[in-house]
Amino acid sequence: xxxxxxxxxxxxxxxxxxxxxxxxxxxxxxxxxxxxxxxxxxxxxxxxxxxxxxxxxxxxxxxxxxxxxxxxxxxxxxxxxxxxxxxxxxxxxxxxxxxxxxxxxxxxxxxxxxxxxxxxxxxxxxxxxxxxxxxxxxxxxxxxxxxxxxxxxxxxxxxxxxxxxxxxxxxxxxxxxxxxxxxxxxxxxxxxxxxxxxxxxxxxxxxxxxxxxxxxxxxxxxxxxxxxxxxxxxxxxxxxxxxxxxxxxxxxxxxxxxxxxxxxxxxxxxxxxxxxxxxxxxxxxxxxxxxxxxxxxxxxxxxxxxxxxxxxxxxxxxxxxxxxxxxxxxxxxxxxxxxxxxxxxxxxxxxxxxxxxxxxxxxxxxxxxxxxxxxxxxxxxxxxxxxxxxxxxxxxxxxxxxxxxxxxxxxxxxxxxxxxxxxxxxxxxxxxxxxxxxxxxxxxxxxxxxxxxxxxxxxxxxxx
Numbered sequence: 532x533x534x535x536x537x538x539x540x541x542x543x544x545x546x547x548x549x550x551x552x553x554x555x556x557x558x559x560x561x562x563x564x565x566x567x568x569x570x571x572x573x574x575x576x577x578x579x580x581x582x583x584x585x586x587x588x589x590x591x592x593x594x595x596x597x598x599x600x601x602x603x604x605x606x607x608x609x610x611x612x613x614x615x616x617x618x619x620x621x622x623x624x625x626x627x628x629x630x631x632x633x634x635x636x637x638x639x640x641x642x643x644x645x646x647x648x649x650x651x652x653x654x655x656x657x658x659x660x661x662x663x664x665x666x667x668x669x670x671x672x673x674x675x676x677x678x679x680x681x682x683x684x685x686x687x688x689x690x691x692x693x694x695x696x697x698x699x700x701x702x703x704x705x706x707x708x709x710x711x712x713x714x715x716x717x718x719x720x721x722x723x724x725x726x727x728x729x730x731x732x733x734x735x736x737x738x739x740x741x742x743x744x745x746x747x748x749x750x751x752x753x754x755x756x757x758x759x760x761x762x763x764x765x766x767x768x769x770x771x772x773x774x775x776x777x778x779x780x781x782x783x784x785x786x787x788x789x790x791x792x793x794x795x796x797x798x799x800x801x802x803x804x805x806x807x808x809x810x811x812x813x814x815x816x817x818x819x820x821x822x823x824x825x826x827x828x829x830x831x832x833x834x835x836x837x838x839x840x841x842x843x844x845x846x847x848x849x850x851x852x853x854x855x856x857x858x859x860x861x862x863x864x865x866x867x868x869x870x871x872x873x874x875x876x877x878x879x880x881x882x883x884x885x886x887x888x889x890x891x892x893x894x895x896x897x898x899x900x901x902x903x904x905x906x907x908x909x910x911x912x913x914x915x916x917x918x919x920x921x922x923x924x925x926x927x928x929x930x931x932x933x934x935x936x937x938x939x940x941x942x943x944x945x946x947x948x949x950x951x952x953x954x955x956x957x958x959x960x961x962x963x964x965x966x967x968x969x970x971x972x973x974x975x976x977x978x979x980x981x982x983x984x985x986x987x988x989x990x991x992x993x994x995x
Contacts, residue, residue: 535710545669548696568606570692585678587818587854598654601937608939609665636967639667641717649675650777662959673711743952747779753892754787755909763908764798770932775817776879780904786892789885810846811856820854828878900948
């Protein structure tokens with residue numbers, strides 16, 4: 532479906548359906564969410580196999596943990612709280628307008644477009660759809676062309692469980708994605724790289740389409756002087772090498788006080804050995820798909836070596852027909868000008884940097900672009916408060932990694948270079964709703980007293 536006219540016709544069909552039902556009932560919205568959950572549960576094995584095939588190797592547990600479970604939790608959360616989210620809210624009225632009443636009516640936007648990434652091709656395609664459907668919208672979804680098997684399965688199942696004017700999936704190449712981004716949606720959500728995000732925003736601006744951009748970038752992890760190194764190493768390793776580092780909120784880089792740097796490296800070695808006893812041959816360690824991604828990562832690592840960085844590989848490389856297993860690798864003290872520090876790694880390389888102390892780490896984070904996630908390992912309440920007050924980020928996790936992204940009630944989104952706007956839970960419901968102002972004038976009121984001709988003494992009496 533690369534033809535722009537065909538895409539526009541599809542959008543028109545959804546707009547027509549929305550116009551016929553501009554405010555779906557709670558029962559209708561719950562039914563749509565229930566079908567989304569049923570579609571995922573009943574075909575879980577097919578989904579797992581399709582993602583495995585697209586990536587080259589993905590542990591079944593990773594797909595269940597990172598894609599299936601968060602989606603089902605989000606659906607349950609939305610269905611449970613939907614009635615409260617939909618209810619109009621009372622708004623305060625200035626005394627001069629009493630006894631008039633004011634309310635905020637949460638109105639669906641219309642048709643929401645979603646452009647999904649390749650790293651979590653099921654979860655990151657459908658998590659925004661949960662919020663958009665809960666808010667009463669119609670949804671058009673463009674999954675990644677880099678995961679053709681999963682995208683085809685998603686299109687096939689969506690057609691079986693939904694009418695095309697409720698939720699539809701548009702498959703195709705980069706040209707299709709570009710045409711999709713240029714459609715006049717009522718809202719467009721994109722998850723991916725900052726470079727492509729800028730292109731999407733430019734295309735959407737042509738129609739003044741509001742956008743939500745989830746762009747990733749660096750996600751620093753600070754290991755404070757009071758942190759338990761073994762615990763910090765274990766949680767950082769989990770967050771970093773889940774999906775072989777192809778997670779937009781994976782820790783990157785680690786900032787640890789220089790005196791404890793050797794001990795942290797040894798702690799990471801021990802954790803990786805425990806997580807993956809067979810190294811990259813372990814079924815629990817995922818592949819990095821695509822020759823282009825592998826070449827980018829290898830070039831990044833080669834540059835770091837050429838500039839004298841200490842590189843510690845914790846496993847062997849394994850090649851596949853359309854990807855490779857690249858080992859967990861530490862890059863010690865890379866300088867700021869290297870690609871590994873300028874770009875989101877989005878792979879299994881982990882920069883580890885020795886800093887003077889916690890204050891120096893905070894200053895380094897505050898001086899850089901605002902990250903999508905920020906991690907800190909400390910039990911000191913004063914340090915936690917200092918971090919929250921002196922830095923900006925999309926989200927913060929203390930003494931762990933990643934988990935803020937799977938709590939349905941927490942908003943998820945970036946700030947500055949890491950994106951704009953947030954979704955998940957009620958925040959997502961509001962993202963895909965219009966807060967419509969409603970004022971109801973009482974039959975008997977005093978507003979007529981301020982009609983012209985205006986008398987100065989009366990205006991003074993009213994404090995105007």
